[in-house]
Amino acid sequence: MAKKIQLGMVGYGFRGPGLLKLASGIDSFEPVAVCSARTNLVDRVRPDFQDIAVFNDYQAMLDSGKVQAVLIETPPATHADYAIAALERNIHVLSDVPAIHRLDEAEPLWAAAQKSKAVYMFGSNANYWEFVSQLSEIKDKGLLGKPFYMEAEYVHDITEFAKATPWRQGYEPIRYCTHSLGPTLQWLDDELVDVSCMDTGSHVYPQKEGHHDAMVALFRSRSNAVVKLTVCFTNALPFGMHRYLCHGTEGYFDCTWPLIGCEPEVRFCSKKEKQFEQLTTITVSSDSEKKSQQEDISNFNTVDHAMLKDFVQAIDGGLCKLDLKQGLRMTIPGLYAIESAKQGGKLVKITYPWE
Helix, strand or coil: CCCCEEEEEECCCCCHHHHHHHHHCCCCEEEEEEECCCCCHHHHHCCCCCCCEEECCHHHHHHCCCCCEEEECCCHHHHHHHHHHHHHCCCEEEECCCCCCCHHHHHHHHHHHHHCCCCEEECCHHHHCHHHHHHHHHHHCCCCCCEEEEEEEEECCCHHHHHHCHHHCCCCHHHCCHHHHHHHHHHHCCCEEEEEEEECCCCCCCCCCCCCCEEEEEEEECCCCEEEEEEECCCCCCCCEEEEEEEECCEEEEEEEECCCCCCEEEEEECCCHHHCCCEEECCCCCCCCHHHCCCCCCCCCHHHHHHHHHHHHHCCCCCCCCHHHHHHHHHHHHHHHHHHHCCCCCEECCCCCC
16 A cells, blocks of 8 residues: 555544554554544644644544544444444544444444445454454364354443443443454354343442443344343442353353453363363463554554554455444344343344345
8 A cells, every 4th residue: 555544533532542543553544633522632632643633523524635534432322423424425434332322323324334435344353352363263173063052241340430431321231242242243153133131220329220230131143043141331340351152063162351461261172172072271362463563552452453454454455354244243233132121121133234
């Protein structure tokens, strides 16, 4: 790629500064614009980017002619609208998770992506965790056989964090399902078509009306596999944790990753390999690249660096590993789970815009 990609960012909060610094270290990117509604935006941006253009209006940034690609790092309720606005102007999009906030946003976003000459890439950095790739390789070798029952958990007490980010207050935890469903669907390689979900309501802080401590969903896939997903954002656990489990016709694995500086612990067994006939702990890593190759400035280790490099390749005509279809496969089931929970766990059919 001869010319650098003129890169803009909308949103400059928790992840924004680190991600834009990371992008500035990739030769193919030239950060040229930042947009945020923050009144002190200039003061926040200038220490890191002296010459970058600063906007308080997103449409104005897109219409300025300065940006060829945009990183969307805003609250989820804006993701779809911001992505559509960029795609309509043939500006490439790397959108943070989830892809949409409401079910009625799926069709317009899908239509905009089909019409646009620009690339839409879904920013599910969880799919770039190294253990996700390692377990995918195990599945591709046939050591798992056909997955038929899977579990995923995302447990993280974000009570204090939510005070600084009001959009998280009252946010249904199952809506933020992509960190769990991204890896799970990569291993399952199927779409989820039905869901039943239960909501605990508020027990930890019972005075908070409309609060949700935890939500648990049971999904069924087209191939009749079952996926259980638990997301809990109000709890007494002193650290965050991801957990995954897979039963296949030929093998099994479970993975627990406490988010306290530990590497994931994976146990695996398979009837296809004598050395793995017994449940065995295997060595894995959370990072998709060695930490020595890139400074950890993005809050999510080096997985963001790998994701940004894939965004460059997709813009340059290469394969987009996480396109909009993959993003909606990871996002839409959580929104239907909310509909099920509102109806006391009623089984709800999941549909997608490409159907």
